[in-house]
Amino acid sequence: MKNSIIIFLASIVLLSCKKDVIIPPEPFPELNSIDTTGFLEIHVDNMVGNLPLILGSTNYVSSANDTFNVNIYKYYLSNVQLVSSNGLTYTEVESYYLIDQSNPNSLHLMVKKVPAGSYNSIRFLIGVDAPRNTAGAQTGALDPMNDMFWGWNTGYIMAKMEGHSPQSSEQTNKIVYHIGGFEGKDNALRTVNLTFPNAANCTQNHIPILNLKADLGAWFTSPNFDNFNNSNVITGITAESSAIADNYANMFTVTSVVN
């Protein structure tokens, strides 16, 4: 493999010697094929307490004993970092994932170009980092078409949940939480640090799986959240929205690391 790369590079040098015209270099082989990097797969299980989250008519009970269902549940997971057993940190570039319960594919993330090694913990943001909020038109997970971007007040909705609760006094008993804000005291960015029960071993040929549980029930726990009667629609950047972010910062746990 290495030999072929050397031949490839040499041929580029030779080619460029022969001709005056500058030939755009061929794309280099993916770094991960050079035997030093691999992937880490993350499976996210969205739950409410110990029940799997099913969008639609399934009813759940909040810690305040309110009944509710969930129609929309989406949040950003970004800036993934992995800490290896030798203390080094791998930071994924262009690390933006939109977890959308209505799209099963979005619940499986592939962290890319992970240097081969043994990893003991993961760190990521719930939300989209401040610079990317103001960086103009984005694509992929950050495309405003994903309905996670405020057009009138620039910035990403970091996490969104919509559903109904009979305890909500809103029309149609709706409950709506669009949690955003990338700067200031009421910002909704939260960093999550999770330690693995056993190391995840990444090699070129082996993709370990990190199973995460994300408990939507954590959003609606006291003291940061009261009940669906008092707080049924939160869509601005306020102390109230920031308090929900404080709650969802604690919604993740590692279920297992499977090598």
Next chain:
Amino acid sequence: MKQLIYIFFLVQLFSSCSVDPEIKPIIGEDDVKEIVPPGWPAPVYTYSANTLTADGFTLGRTLFYDPILSADNTISCGSCHQQFAAFAHSGHDVSHGINGLLGNRNAPVLQNLNWSPTFMHDGGILNIEVMPLAPITNPVEMNETMTNVVTKLSSSGKYKQLFTKAFGSDLVNSQRIFRAIAQFMGTMYSYNSKYDLVKSGKESFTAQEQSGYNLFVQKCASCHTEPLFTDYQFRNNGLSINVVYNDSGRAHITGAAADRYKFKTPSLRNIEKSEPYMHDGRFTSLNQCLEHYNSGIVASPTLETQLVGGIPLTPQNKADLIAFLKTLTDTKYLTDSRFSDNNF
């Protein structure tokens, strides 16, 4: 020299008569350039990540004037942003959307936008690229989703060609749409007013214009800073609260009581042509605006301190100021064919 210019225009006239109306004016690379007029600060937005090309500009221009961006294909950006009015909405106090729906703010002028750190009267939008998202998706403006816009454009043969020319493939996505519009709107430069010619020594003010300019520097320029004639800050300029809208302005974005009823200082370039005035379009003449500062300032907790007690202006002062403000009219900009509707 003058004769030469006349001959030039005559030739233009004849050649435009002979042009098949189906053939659209061709924009060349020389017509689309990123510029910083002499004496101006560095722009906030540059094309470092959004390569400016004639084809990108043309796509943006086509989108700007195409009602396909609205839910019922009736309203384009150009509907409320008319070139002869410096891309404000002449004679309309607030924006008009689909189905005759009314907004609550005056459509602002569009010019020199690459210098603007924020957009909208309340400064809620922080990058020119995503600015069009607000009017496109606003229920009382174009009431459309970007998903629908992408679907509609993707099925158009015309746009397949335009996207391919601009970006190398016929893929339509929101980023390409926004970047193309930013290429068009961002290069709409207005810097050829009489004021600019006076500043560069090519023309001179009349005595009255000069008197008005002196007054302007003394009484207005601390907020309407030259050369862009705005400092882009947010202020309460003492307007009475419009009970129809009860618009809290900047506070709508920041949530701060200290920002209530503050709006962004507008540029005064082309102000002669961009009536009506103020964030809710309540004034229809420059004289009314000046009279507001003279006698109409309403005290309130967030009133701009420089406006406490108003700005005393005699009738002569006002006449002189208006004479000066008219030197900010850039006829070349208002008639520049590069910025006109090409969807005919």
